[in-house]
Amino acid sequence: MNVLARSVGNAFRNKVRSGAVVIILAVAIGLALSMLVANQAVAGKITELKSSAGNALTINPAGARGFQGGGEPLTTADAETAAAADHVSAVIPTLAVRLGSEDSTAGTSAQGSGGFGPGGGTAGTTSLESAVVPGTLGNRQNQSGAGGSGTDAGAAGTARPAFTLPVTATGIGSAVDASGQAISITSGSMLTDFKTTSTQALIGTGLAEKNKLAVGDTFTALERKFTVAGIFDAGTAFDNNAVYLPLAAVQKLAGQTGELSTITAVVDSIDNMDSAQQSLTAALGDGADVSAGSRGLDSAVDSLASVQKISLTGFIVSLVTAGLIILLVMVMIVRERRHEIGVLKAIGAPNRTIGVQFVFESLVLVILAAVLGTGVAAAGSSGIAGALVSSGTASAAAAGPGGPDGGFGGPGGGGGFGQGTALIGDLAATLGPGTLALGLLAVLLVAVLGSLVPALLTAKIRPIEVLRGE
Template sequence: MNVVTRGMRNAFRNATRTLSIVIILGLSIGLSLVMLIAHQAVQSKIATTKSSIGNTVSIMPIEGGTTLSAGGALLKTSDLNRVKSIAHVTNVNELLSDRVQPQGTNDLGVPGAPPRADGTTSLKSPYTVHCNDGTCNGVGRTILCLPSSGCSNGHPPRGFSLYIPIVGTTDPTNPSNIFASSITITSGNAIDGSKDTNDAMVSKAIAQKNNLRVSSTFTAYNKTLTVSAIFNSDTQDGNQTIIVSLPTEQHLTGKTDAITSATATVDSLENLSSTVTAISNALYSLADVTSDVGQANAALQPLDSVKNISLYSLIGAVIAGAVILLLTMIMIVRERKREIGVFKAIGFSTIRIMFQFMAEALTLTLLGMGIGVLVGVLGGNPVTTTLVNNSMNSINSGGSTGKGGAPGFSTIQNIHAQIGWSVILYGLAAAVIIALVGSALASFFISNIRPAEVLRSE
């Protein structure tokens, strides 16, 4: 009988002891796998959360409004040129926002009230206004809705019409221009944000309301514009907006070199905080510079906490498993001290004796690995979810996320951990290495004894 077969048979000499050892090893291996699963799931979630958190910086003129009609100070193109030269800034989207009023109406619905928009347009808003209290005079609550939605509340006064936002931008397909998360061109081609061409992109809702197609024309600021593209967005604001290039809007409004706001894109979330400081220093007291740095850090805080917990627990579980296996093999080897002496007396080499005990330890470890995988499959996701939720609750109770919580919390709660072949292979490799090293050390020390010493002690 070769040493490997003998070692495997020896693993089952004492059924009760074997069962106890296998269960203990299985639980230790299972805990290691659970922590490894949690660690990998959290690492993946951190990467996903970082990609979902905006790495943009908002730049607004101090005491300025979001549109020309709001009044206040304006930024200049030269101001934004300083921002473009700052390290880690990959793009600056410059905006000149305004609103135009359908001709012959005012946006208050009050006879004789002057329009608050800076210009007029031949277009009509795709939305109608229904008044909850029947007044719609700027005091009562209103509901904006498309005619097809079937709104049937109170009706607005005669002459009431919504203004239409018009945005001049250097990046026409950027959804943040219209407070949306997506812009889809349904027909035509996007305009060039750097050229003054009197071309415009209109929302699909505006196009349908005004029977517009690509190459159709309309007027705004008493100038004729041509529809270059029709787009659709996922927000109400976006679906009632006209988009033109920044030079076009500056020309139409007569506000050459004027900027109402800008958005700078930073190359990574890690550089966001330092870039905000650099932009603030570059613009001095001209603009308010803000970002989601604080909320981004708050969103990642529970994940970082779980990542550290799972890492330390993984290390602890691996060390515990190694110690358990080493002590087990020392116990087994010492119990078979006489057997080792006999093997030495009949000519067995130290290496051959070590191989026998290594085969026995490997058998016990593989049996424990089976239990460990089962524990990992059943416990990986529940343990990970519990760790994340507890960390989030702890942070929320401490008030560190601020009002409304940090962005990304809803997606963090949906974290899903599962065992994969890579986790199983990592666990198996670690268990085999620990088993071989632990059994080799234990058997090496005891196999160096001389047969005469064993017989004398007997």
């Protein structure tokens, strides 16, 4: 206790110097804690992005996404090829068609059954009424697929076709969205019968409300009566204006046996997305386009990874700076107290006791600085983390294809990095108990290491030399 008491008293012999040292150390410790907070917040955001974006790749017929033409439909053989590709754990084959109202004038065309491009027709009709108003684009597309001469709707002798319904045929026990994420079933159950004779169906909440349907009710589609097995919620009004039917049944009824519109390939790990994409591209050849669910994900993760490295470097540099400050201050103190150290050693004080006294003295200053530094970090960590992310994303956007003003990502493009920036969103950077404990432990360790050298210097002080100089 005497050693500790002397250490506390010695720490404030020179109050001005001690105050200045505490303030400088507080800034260094606050910056170190802020960098640690930013590092952990970015690491959490990377994990969140990888989890939310999913680990699915989308396979489309070549040219289909841009309606360039010349492409051929995917087939069940393509799905089998995709399932055998490296890092692919599962495939979800789907066939997308559109159905017109039974009383509409929309033309039926198996060739244009996709209905997603100009001139696309419908695969058949349904008794369901769309829950979404067509709007300008919907009416324009429906008229293109109606096989008419292109006269405006409402003209004499021309009936406007009803808005077509999107139907997705799936061959698995769960409905999934474009990124491979399972759609939430609000009532009923998933599809269980996938035979060509199946009559099961899943419908969106919007479509169910519009047509006053509940689980167990029936409707007609493709000239077959289907029973509502479940009702799903996909999150938006447009996505909830859709129907999921068994794949084999739709292929037969639409006259597209063996054909697929899209294949979703589930990758065994988010880290293997690039390898899986290359493997699928090589296996499927030029007849298919393989794309990730989110073009901006890689850019966002790469940018955050660079910010994570910067914050870790800043944390280490701040700790080293704090250690050097302690080292220099304690070396100066030891030199000032050479006479006192010599007297203590002359009366029998061991080197270990004297060294521990100086270590405790430095720890007193560090603990005070840590208290102030914690306040600095609590107040500034969020701003520092945000500034690091903003700087990192801006640099990545400027370095990407298309430069800072162009590219495929829109403003700040960089080859889709505009999407990556949107994916990052807000960064939650708070000084939690775990982060505080880890940071302070590192600070105290550096403080001990920084004060050991001055403490060891006391062992070299010979009492006889000090006393001879008196």
